[in-house]
Amino acid sequence: MSSVELKVPDIGGHENVDIIAVEIKVGDTVELEQTLITLETDKATMDVPADAAGVVKEVCVKVGDKISEGGVIAVIEASGSAAVASAPKTEDKPAAPAQVETPKSAVPAPQAASFSGSADAEYDVVVLGGGPGGYSAAFAVADEGLKVAIVEQYSTLGGVCLNVGCIPSKALLHNAAVIDEVKHLAANGIKYTAPEIDIDMLRGYKEKVIGKLTGGLAGMAKARKVDLIKGFGKFVGANHIEVALTESTQYEQATETGSKKTVAFKNCIIAVGSRVVNLPFIPKDPRIVDSTGALELRQIPEKMLIIGGGIIGLEMGTVYSTLGARLDVVEMMDGLMQGADRDLVKVWEKMNAHRFDNIMTKTKTVAVEAKEDGIYVTFEGEKAPAEPQRYDLVLVAAGRVPNGKLCDAEKAGVAVTELGFIEVDKQQRTNVPHIYAIGDVVGQPMLAHKAVHEGHVAAENCAGHKAFFDARVIPGVAYTDPEVAWVGVTEEIAKRDGIKITKSVFPWAASGRAIANGRDEGFTKLIFDAETGHIIGGGIVGTHAGDMIGEICLAIEMGCDAEDIGKTIHPHPTLGESIGMAAEVANGTCTDLPPQKKA
Numbered sequence: 001m002s003s004v005e006l007k008v009p010d011i012g013g014h015e016n017v018d019i020i021a022v023e024i025k026v027g028d029t030v031e032l033e034q035t036l037i038t039l040e041t042d043k044a045t046m047d048v049p050a051d052a053a054g055v056v057k058e059v060c061v062k063v064g065d066k067i068s069e070g071g072v073i074a075v076i077e078a079s080g081s082a083a084v085a086s087a088p089k090t091e092d093k094p095a096a097p098a099q100v101e102t103p104k105s106a107v108p109a110p111q112a113a114s115f116s117g118s119a120d121a122e123y124d125v126v127v128l129g130g131g132p133g134g135y136s137a138a139f140a141v142a143d144e145g146l147k148v149a150i151v152e153q154y155s156t157l158g159g160v161c162l163n164v165g166c167i168p169s170k171a172l173l174h175n176a177a178v179i180d181e182v183k184h185l186a187a188n189g190i191k192y193t194a195p196e197i198d199i200d201m202l203r204g205y206k207e208k209v210i211g212k213l214t215g216g217l218a219g220m221a222k223a224r225k226v227d228l229i230k231g232f233g234k235f236v237g238a239n240h241i242e243v244a245l246t247e248s249t250q251y252e253q254a255t256e257t258g259s260k261k262t263v264a265f266k267n268c269i270i271a272v273g274s275r276v277v278n279l280p281f282i283p284k285d286p287r288i289v290d291s292t293g294a295l296e297l298r299q300i301p302e303k304m305l306i307i308g309g310g311i312i313g314l315e316m317g318t319v320y321s322t323l324g325a326r327l328d329v330v331e332m333m334d335g336l337m338q339g340a341d342r343d344l345v346k347v348w349e350k351m352n353a354h355r356f357d358n359i360m361t362k363t364k365t366v367a368v369e370a371k372e373d374g375i376y377v378t379f380e381g382e383k384a385p386a387e388p389q390r391y392d393l394v395l396v397a398a399g400r401v402p403n404g405k406l407c408d409a410e411k412a413g414v415a416v417t418e419l420g421f422i423e424v425d426k427q428q429r430t431n432v433p434h435i436y437a438i439g440d441v442v443g444q445p446m447l448a449h450k451a452v453h454e455g456h457v458a459a460e461n462c463a464g465h466k467a468f469f470d471a472r473v474i475p476g477v478a479y480t481d482p483e484v485a486w487v488g489v490t491e492e493i494a495k496r497d498g499i500k501i502t503k504s505v506f507p508w509a510a511s512g513r514a515i516a517n518g519r520d521e522g523f524t525k526l527i528f529d530a531e532t533g534h535i536i537g538g539g540i541v542g543t544h545a546g547d548m549i550g551e552i553c554l555a556i557e558m559g560c561d562a563e564d565i566g567k568t569i570h571p572h573p574t575l576g577e578s579i580g581m582a583a584e585v586a587n588g589t590c591t592d593l594p595p596q597k598k599a
């Protein structure tokens with residue numbers, strides 16, 4: 001045991017900064033990265049985390065004090081092992097699937113434009129963009145009793161997720177899964193003839209699903225008295241957005257009416273999302289589509305290429321393959337579904353091998369030519385065929401780019417990186433304190449549930465509460481068949497970052513429910529911090545994996561260990577039971593498995 005002074009780290013050159021909250025007291029046990037104090041500069045508030053763990057002996061500051069870099073906050077009695085970084089750090093978010101760090105570009109803050117015109121309407125909060133991040137933020141702000149407007153260029157709320165992303169893809173995947181499931185029943189003596197697919201009706205079903213949800217959102221906006229301003233918004237100053245009003249009857253299609261409206265705001269939340277990456281060498285041709293085009297389900301090709309072996313490409317590939325297409329996939333990295341541990345992906349690969357003619361990993365697409373009889377694609381790399389290959393349909397699913405550069409955020413003084421990301425602090429504030437940013441535009445992972453969570457944080461701050469994005473983990477799910485879901489520290493991350501872990505696995509071959517369902521190929525894996533015993537990650541491959549990963553997320557957030565999870569009574573017989581049983585494996589005895597070898 002030794003005494004350690006916890007000091008203020010580099011806080012960007014700010015001096016004599018106000019302490020607005022002290023989160024510790026003498027006798028507390030402080031964990032690594034736990035917030036000690038909160039500082040407020042004229043630009044933002046920031047939390048100062050502990051860089052060592054131990055028991056607080058002395059607190060050297062109080063609310064109202066001023067402090068600078070190097071100032072002593074507290075003295076703790078640090079225990080050797082506890083002081084070593086072993087748990088996942090919130091900021092690092094090792095948890096996030098396929099996570100890339102938001103580019104830290106040190107973009108210089110631009111000078112805000114001065115706006116001297118008048119406003120047509122004034123709001124407490126204007127939310128720019130009506131996607132899952134934007135509408136969630138706006139509804140939460142309205143629930144706080146503030147006057148709020150959403151500026152959205154298209155006819156419906158819900159953004160990419162509801163209109164051309166999460167929801168339509170799942171509507172199609174559900175139908176594909178039922179078709180596949182019915183095929184499995186043949187082995188149990190229940191035989192159906194091959195399905196007759198009416199593609200127009202299937203498309204209609206998907207549209208109905210979207211309509212139900214977006215209609216519901218419009219109703220909820222009305223009920224909350226949230227103003228919807230249909231148009232494309234651009235900042236004209238630090239407190240004003242000019243909206244070029246649009247007419248739009250369909251998502252991703254809008255024309256400007258020529259009329260403009262200027263709105264003034266006290267606070268603004270930028271939720272402008274992202275768009276698909278266009279590869280420069282790919283020609284325009286109706287047989288080459290992005291995810292939106294693929295969701296339109298214009299045709300079922302005989303031979304389809306997916307450029308990009310990530311979740312979006314593989315989900316769409318699953319749909320097209322079940323409807324009759326043969327698939328090729330090309331991916332520059334050394335494996336599909338990057339971010340998930342390879343043992344999970346291997347199970348998916350085995351179950352899905354029948355869909356693919358070629359899985360070209362470590363391979364690049366270098367040329368695409370549209371000819372009358374098909375799209376000819378040339379590849380380069382480890383698995384590249386020597387000759388260009390012909391396809392009836394090519395899906396480009398090579399990633400998404402943020403929309404930060406399209407809304408003149410710089411005119412409000414907001415710094416935007418070269419790539420179009422907007423950097424924020426843990427309160428979702430940009431470098432301009434009354435302007436927040438959330439969702440895809442602030443960085444990876446570009447997922448709807450991250451956008452919604454960030455939206456709620458920004459909304460609470462707009463309403464004067466003190467809220468932070470301090471989620472430890474963000475789960476990722478591929479809604480393929482079987483589903484692949486993962487969260488927190490993966491084995492790959494642990495290896496890369498030198499985190500000492502223990503893992504426990506429960507194979508679904510021993511799950512009564514999975515066997516009864518005829519789908520026992522999957523497994524559930526839990527990952528624990530080897531020193532503290534706390535759960536820090538997990539992965540599931542199998543049917544409904546995405547519905548189950550939430551329990552592991554909660555366990556991580558609550559700091560559970562294997563005993564907490566294993567001794568929680570899970571209903572039987574369920575697939576969710578496999579999480580409890582994986583924890584029992586970690587505890588040394590799982591009575592649904594053969595006896596484990598004792599070390």
Ligand code: FAD
Nearest residue numbers: 129131133153159160161165166233273439440446447448
């Ligand atoms: P968006 O949803 O992109 O919404 C931004 C909105 O802002 C848009 O409606 C846009 O029109 C509007 N806008 C932009 N600029 C302006 C402006 N200047 N003025 C007015 N309006 C503007 N995520 C998941 O979590 N689970 C999934 O299963 C999943 N599946 C997906 C499947 C596909 C095919 C795709 C493409 C994406 C999927 N995603 C999924 C990702 C998810 O859709 C996004 O992460 C999410 O929509 C991001 O929300 P957002 O609010 O940040 O932005």
